[in-house]
Amino acid sequence: MVEKIRHQLFLPKPVSDRLEALAAKPGASKSAILTDAVTAWLNRRGASELEDRFALRLDRMTSAIGRLERDGHIQLETLALFVRYELAIQAPLAENDSAGRAIAAKRFEAFIAQVGRQIAAGRRTIVDSFGAVAESGQ
Template identity: 70%
Template sequence: MSGKVRHQLFLSGPLSEKLEALAARPGASKSAILEDAVTAWLNRRGASELEDRFSCRLDRMTLALGRIDRDTQVILETLALFIRFELSIQSPLSEGDHAGRALGAKRFEAFVQQVGRQVAGGRRTLIPAKEGQP
């Protein structure tokens, strides 16, 4: 009994009868049964507190990841359709068309700069700006 602390408990009549019946079995004691029950209850409560603390955050993160996945799929599909469309209507430039190639390089540079400005400013082309945002 060393290292153990004595507690006085009050149980309802029916619960006390159930405890007596369990303790009457060979190899069982009231102390062992109550110790196991209290340990299990405390472990469940500790796990529940952790779950309560993190479940809200995990739910928000799951929703955010779902939106990111959906947006990425839309962007990839849009890009694929745009590339297919452009390749089907644009004829290739000839090797000697330096003016056409220079214009293409200029347009590409303008496109890259515009993407950079949009990303740096936090603006999105396909999603309308919220109130108070440019």
């Protein structure tokens, strides 16, 4: 048998009247109703504490994801503008310029290889380039 401790409560008249009406039903008692109500309230409070503990961390993660999304948009816009600029200033190759196309293919392969090396090494060109400029005092 569970040990029970007596508590004396003061309830507002309307709440007390509702408790009396509920306890008047067969198989109900004030103690059982109040035990259920207090247990439910404590359980909700425990869930709220758990939410409070993780809310700050979730807010920080949401902010970080927002910054990553913003940075991704900046990178894509920068790349798109660069490509548009390059296509606007570079003259197209003539159809029969096989030497020019061969040089372009080699440059493209070198570019792809460099991107692969940078990613594999975990380096970022912008950070590395601007970090070197900042350290040299330029």
